[in-house]
Amino acid sequence: MMKYPLSDKYHTPELLSKMTGPNPLKLEEELLSKHHIPEGGIVCDLGSGNGLTSVFLAKEYGFQVYAADLLSNPEENRSFFTRMGLTEQQIIPVKADAFSLPFEEEFFDAIISTDSYKSFGRDPSFLDEKLLPFVKPGGYLYIAIPGMKKDLHDALPDELLLSWSPEQLDNIHDLGYWADVVIQSKGAEIVMISEMQSHEAAWSDWLEQENESAANDRLAIEAGGGKHLNSIEIIMRKKDWFGEGVHFDESIHDIACEYSI
Ligand SMILES: C[S@@+](CC[C@H](N)C(=O)[O-])C[C@H]1O[C@@H](n2cnc3c(N)ncnc32)[C@H](O)[C@@H]1O
Numbered sequence: 001m002m003k004y005p006l007s008d009k010y011h012t013p014e015l016l017s018k019m020t021g022p023n024p025l026k027l028e029e030e031l032l033s034k035h036h037i038p039e040g041g042i043v044c045d046l047g048s049g050n051g052l053t054s055v056f057l058a059k060e061y062g063f064q065v066y067a068a069d070l071l072s073n074p075e076e077n078r079s080f081f082t083r084m085g086l087t088e089q090q091i092i093p094v095k096a097d098a099f100s101l102p103f104e105e106e107f108f109d110a111i112i113s114t115d116s117y118k119s120f121g122r123d124p125s126f127l128d129e130k131l132l133p134f135v136k137p138g139g140y141l142y143i144a145i146p147g148m149k150k151d152l153h154d155a156l157p158d159e160l161l162l163s164w165s166p167e168q169l170d171n172i173h174d175l176g177y178w179a180d181v182v183i184q185s186k187g188a189e190i191v192m193i194s195e196m197q198s199h200e201a202a203w204s205d206w207l208e209q210e211n212e213s214a215a216n217d218r219l220a221i222e223a224g225g226g227k228h229l230n231s232i233e234i235i236m237r238k239k240d241w242f243g244e245g246v247h248f249d250e251s252i253h254d255i256a257c258e259y260s261i
Contacts, residue, residue, distance in 0.1 A: 002197050004029050006060045018052040022202035024114040025056050027144040030198040031233050036140055041109030044068050046098055047116020051077040055084050058091045068096040103134045110140040117143045118171040124184040132187040135238045147232035148174045163220035175232055182234055191235040199231040
């Protein structure tokens with residue numbers, strides 16, 4: 001069974017109330033368990049929401065974090081970061097749209113995105129055109145997204161529709177769908193794409209929350225909808241200057257290719 005020594009430090013009612021979905025810290029702790037980001041590296045927490053994951057990345061991993069989000073209030077996030085004892089050198093809130101990021105090219109050692117990539121990353125061209133330009137050659141993408149064990153969009157189960165509309169569920173897909181999207185990248189290679197072990201624990205923390213959004217999500221899960229869902233991690237590395245990229249596991253290539261159209 002997975003242990004969460006880092007995320008457990010954040011298991012307080014005040015901090016957990018910042019969650020907007022399945023505990024993103026547990027997902028991130030798994031996602032980064034063998035990360036390749038240099039010490040003190042500059043990272044973008046893309047779709048950072050209320051900034052909980054950004055604080056986690058700054059405090060637990062020592063990264064310099066740009067907390068980039070389209071809808072959340074950067075000033076509210078800034079005061080949260082200050083309350084958490086972080087300086088403006090350690091963590092920088094930025095109002096930003098993933099489709100037009102306001103950063104210099106090749107700025108980040110890594111872009112990390114938890115429970116957000118589903119909203120902007122489904123078009124295969126997004127990765128090469130909108131995201132990779134901001135990553136250093138050889139830098140990484142670490143992505144965790146809510147997924148479906150098997151795409152069921154032709155006949156959505158009633159229990160899922162208790163909580164989510166077909167439009168919302170259109171952001172939730174299976175591993176094959178996502179493999180198909182990211183394998184089309186010319187600028188980055190897949191290091192890993194897989195189901196996450198922290199899925200159950202992350203959902204359990206979320207469903208215990210007393211807020212409208214968690215209450216809404218409980219409807220589907222209590223009706224048995226959880227059996228259709230999983231969490232998916234995608235780790236990619238931007239190819240180096242010579243376009244050669246790193247050696248990557250052929251078996252991953254084969255798995256991803258099986259799903260190609
Ligand atoms: C479910 S929240 C996840 C927040 C945070 N990563 C976490 O796990 O707690 C999704 C976030 O994605 C952000 N988002 C959606 N579309 C975006 C876009 N085009 N550019 C930047 N952020 C976006 C939303 O504002 C929202 O805060």
